[in-house]
Each structure stands twice: as C-alpha cells, then as structure tokens.
Amino acid sequence: NEQLLYLGTKIDLLFIGDSITQLWDIPAYIGREKCIVNRAIGGDDSTYLLRRFDADCIQLAPARCVLMIGTNDISRTHYDHWWRTEGEPQQLVLEEYKANLRELVRKCKTAGVALSLCSVIPSDIAPPFNKELRFSMTAEMNGFLRGLCAENCLQYIDYFPALCLPDGKTIRPDYTPDGIHPNAKGYAAMARILTNRLRNAGCL
Numbered sequence: 517n518e519q520l521l522y523l524g525t526k527i528d529l530l531f532i533g534d535s536i537t538q539l540w541d542i543p544a545y546i547g548r549e550k551c552i553v554n555r556a557i558g559g560d561d562s563t564y565l566l567r568r569f570d571a572d573c574i575q576l577a578p579a580r581c582v583l584m585i586g587t588n589d590i591s592r593t594h595y596d597h598w599w600r601t602e603g604e605p606q607q608l609v610l611e612e613y614k615a616n617l618r619e620l621v622r623k624c625k626t627a628g629v630a631l632s633l634c635s636v637i638p639s640d641i642a643p644p645f646n647k648e649l650r651f652s653m654t655a656e657m658n659g660f661l662r663g664l665c666a667e668n669c670l671q672y673i674d675y676f677p678a679l680c681l682p683d684g685k686t687i688r689p690d691y692t693p694d695g696i697h698p699n700a701k702g703y704a705a706m707a708r709i710l711t712n713r714l715r716n717a718g719c720l
Contacts, residue, residue: 520553520576527553529719530578532569533585534560536637536697545707546720553578561588562616569620574627580719581624582673582710584634587696589613590653594645606653614660621668632671632713633661637706638680638687640695651685673713678705 520527528550531537535558543552555572557564562585573581589612593603617633624631635658639650658676665672679687679702687695691702698706714720 517571517576525551527551527576527578529553529580529582529714530555530573530576531582531584532556532565532573533583533634534558534565534588536587537584539697540703540706542707545703546711546714550720559588560585561592562586562613562620563589566616566619569623574623574629577627578629580630580632580714580717582632582634583620584636584673585617586613586636586654586657587639589657590636590650593649593653606649610653610656613657617661617664621664621670625668630671630717632673632717633665634673635661635676637675637698638685640686640689640692642695654685671713671717673710675706675709678709 529542530553531540531542532554533556535556537554537556538558540554540556542554546552553576557568565583565585589609592609593606595601595603621631621633623629636654638654639647641647641650654676658674662672662674664670679691679698681688688702691698691705693699711720
C-alpha cells in the first residue's frame with residue numbers, strides 16, 4: 517500500500533476478500549490492460565475485513581472495489597477440532613455479517629468508491645462439519661447481499677448458479693479440489709460472469 521500511495525498509482529479494480537479471492541490470478545483471466553490490485557487474505561471473515569478495509573481499500577481510492585466475503589463467517593459456526601471449542605450461534609454470526617457488510621457499503625459510499633458485491637459461492641465441505649448448515653447460511657447470506665445491492669444501487673455479481681450442482685446447494689466437484697476453493701476451471705467459470713458484469717458497468 518505504501519508503494520502504491522507513493523507512486524500515486526491509479527487503481528482500476530481492487531479485489532478484496534478471503535482465500536477464494538487471494539488464490540485467484542485475476543489478471544490472467546480478465547486481462548492486464550487495467551491496473552488490478554488483489555487485497556484478499558486467506559482466513560478473513562467479514563469482521564477482519566472491516567478492520568483492515570480503510571487501509572487496504574479506502575486509502576487506495578480504487579475506481580471500483582470487487583468484494584467477496586462470507587465463507588469464513590460460516591465456518592465460525594463449526595466446532596473447532598484444533599482448539600476443541602464450540603462453534604458460535606448461527607444467528608449471531610449472521611447478524612454480525614449483515615452489520616459488517618452494511619458498514620463496508622457505507623464506507624465505500626462515503627469515500628466515493630464504486631462497489632461490486634459478490635455472492636458467497638457454494639461449497640461441499642467434508643464431514644464432520646454440518647453441510648446443511650453451510651448450505652442454509654450461504655442461501656441466507658446471498659439473499660441478503662442481493663437485497664443490499666438493490667437498496668444501495670450496487671452491482672451484484674452472482675457466481676453461485678454457475679458453480680452449483682442441480683441440487684441448488686453443492687459446488688460442482690469438477691470446479692473444486694477441496695469443496696471450498698475453486699480450481700482453474702472454477703475460476704474460469706467465475707471469470708466469465710465477472711467480465712460480463714464489469715463490461716456492463718464500463719469497467720473493462
């Protein structure tokens with residue numbers, strides 16, 4: 517960030533989120549004509565993202581921020597087998613997630629940063645984790661994100677249908693190595709949706 521600020525770099529697209537975005541070589545999929553900065557960090561949930569958002573997005577003043585977060589919020593509800601601690605209540609996690617996203621939207625609107633909110637992608641996490649809980653929380657989060665975008669005239673980028681099996685819940689096995697993160701084929705499917713939406717917004 518210091519180097520970008522020192523150079524006065526004009527950022528066209530800033531991507532931010534968790535490991536799903538961090539591991540995505542975005543310029544390889546959508547081209548290198550624009551200045552693209554990736555500020556995603558593996559393991560982040562919406563609370564940690566909010567804490568660093570001023571530093572990793574707002575101060576860099578990108579023309580557009582593309583934000584995807586939520587997978588690790590859902591993981592907070594699971595029993596932690598390493599620390600042997602119970603997961604957090606589903607409703608508490610959802611309430612904090614929604615409050616955090618509203619604050620992220622407010623920060624972008626105040627700073628004049630155009631914002632695209634991306635859906636939480638489907639998953640197929642291995643037992644003993646509660647897969648049905650993940651499915652229901654993902655659906656609720658995406659419904660909330662869609663409504664938040666409508667309320668604030670923001671762009672909603674919906675990856676979910678393209679990555680999902682016909683059951684409407686589970687990520688396609690040929691699109692992921694682990695049930696959470698996309699592989700190259702999965703990222704290519706996401707890139708097709710992303711480029712179409714960004715072109716419609718005049719960003720590409």
